[in-house]
Amino acid sequence: MTSVRRLLSTLLLTAFLLVGGLASPAGAHPMSTSAVLLDVRDDRVEGEVQLPIDRLAVAVHRELTSASVLGADRSFLGDYTAGHIAAVGDDGTPWTVTLGTPTVRTIDATDHLVYPLEIRPPDGRVTDFDLRYDVVVEELVTHRVIATVRYDFDRGILRTDDAQTLGVLDWDTTNLNVPAGQGSWVRGFVTTVGLGTEHVGEGADHLLFLLMLLVPAPLVASGGRWRAAGASRRRVVVRVVHVVSAFAAGHSLTLALAAAGVIHVPSRPVETLIAFSIAVSAVHAIRPLVARGEVLIAGGFGLVHGLAFASLIGDLGLDRGSLVTTLLGFNLGIELTQLLVVVLIMPSLLVLARTACYPAFRLTLAALGLLFSASWMLERAALTPSDPFEGVQTWLVAHPLLVAASLAVLAVVALRLTPRTSSTGRLT
Structure with a gap:
């Protein structure tokens, strides 16, 4: 049978195809x-x-x-x-x-x-x-x-x-x-770790915010200015840990609350505030706003970034049973990406901070941060139709290793060709 x-x-089926093939194009109908x-x-x-x-x-x-x-x-x-x-x-x-x-x-x-x-x-x-x-x-x-x-x-x-x-x-x-x-839940957990990694790794705004906070890490605030004096390696490591931890604590709190439905904020103001957070961190990289300002900025605006992270989890339509697992996995993915950025970027920043070209490098990078953040704020506040720098941002995010390698080359060249700063902050 x-x-x-x-x-x-x-x-x-053969008969149908033959009839369809003999029919005129105007009378044909897709299957x-x-x-x-x-x-x-x-x-x-x-x-x-x-x-x-x-x-x-x-x-x-x-x-x-x-x-x-x-x-x-x-x-x-x-x-x-x-x-x-x-x-x-x-x-x-x-x-x-x-x-x-x-x-x-x-x-x-x-x-x-x-x-x-x-x-x-x-x-x-x-x-x-x-x-x-x-x-x-x-x-x-x-x-x-x-x-x-x-x-x-x-x-x-x-x-x-x-x-x-x-x-x-x-x-x-x-x-x-x-x-x-x-x-099993393990497979779902691994997938959510990948989602967290991907979300931050492809988010130029999140990465730029973190980079702006790392730029002054090798320096010391003194007299309302950034100076290289006294910035020991141990102190730099402690400051980086504090920045990353503050950001993690901030975004984890609002991520959990928003994913659980306790709080809800429309996406447009959240995205606009994220752009504003980059502007604040860029200004702090130019001139210290307050003592340990990078930690306060990381923790405070981390709350805003957490709301943006929660929007992705909200789109998944999770069951209550998988919500905790997803939050843990997603957060782990975010932290792993942050650590990867630190590992790729901080050694070069430490080397550059020992040279006379670091002030110019820091100010140039901060200016780019201000430019990108202003463009994002205007677009996300619906004041401009598009972001003119989107192509550049997309390219940079798509080539993280090339960016890190270029920074490393710059650090080596600067170390060899420019004067170094002493422990007192003077050129040697």
Whole structure:
């Protein structure tokens, strides 16, 4: 029987392609597909079903429009769709399948009827299960249904870029195994560490803020100015640790509060304040604002940066059970990136600080920080349409090793060709 169905499917598909090939271009219609998108949670599976209205009309033998599917045909189509979707656990127990309120959405230039989907196991524990689905395909041999998992914490699927295609359902294949019980919290944790690393590593504003705070680290504030005198290596290390720790404490606090829903601040003012934080740290790099100002700036504005970090976690739609793990992993990724920046940059800054060219280097870098921050503030406050320096910033962030290597070369050249400063701050 299966071989007969396969042969019939092949013949009908061939006939369809021949007819489509002979048709005029104006009369040709692309062979659209349906989609099933799944989000695996701790106690349920959520998602949505996307049905192209033109294919659905053929399958149910009715004239359907974007208006009728939500009006006169709504009840009929809901019953039809629900009757052709089922889920069975790995122990053979049926799971409850519920469709939500439908909407019409244009996907790939085709109107789709979209149903929110919820699948619940009877014992509240999601494991591997079989998805049995033949909406539309039970009537249309040429139709295909693409099933995709777009969120599964234990398997490390957290974003659209991570989505995994489970398989394709069609007239001949209407059953698909969903590996919802595989993976572990470790895999999700590792993925969130990567998210934290990526978020900071690709965020020019976060990196520039940290760099502005590191620039005065080899110096000592004296008489309202930065001086090289007395800046021992031990003291520099302590100051860097204090800066990084203050920033970590600040962003960790607001990240946790925002991710837990305790506080919420719109993204536009947060992003604008982040740009302002760079301006403040750049001014401090030019001339010390207050004693130990870099630590205060790192901790205070770290609170603002944490709100920006929380926006990414909020977009993940985490379960309460995975929220703590995600916060820990994301924070670890942020701290690892910060430490990497320190390791790549600080040795060169320490060498440069011993030369006569460091004041010019520090002032030039601080001026660039002010320029970039002003451009970001204007754009994020919607006062300018775009950031004219975006291309430069993107390039710099995309080539961190080249930037670090260039700084190291500059430090070596400066050490060899320019006078050095003594422990009293004078040139030697």
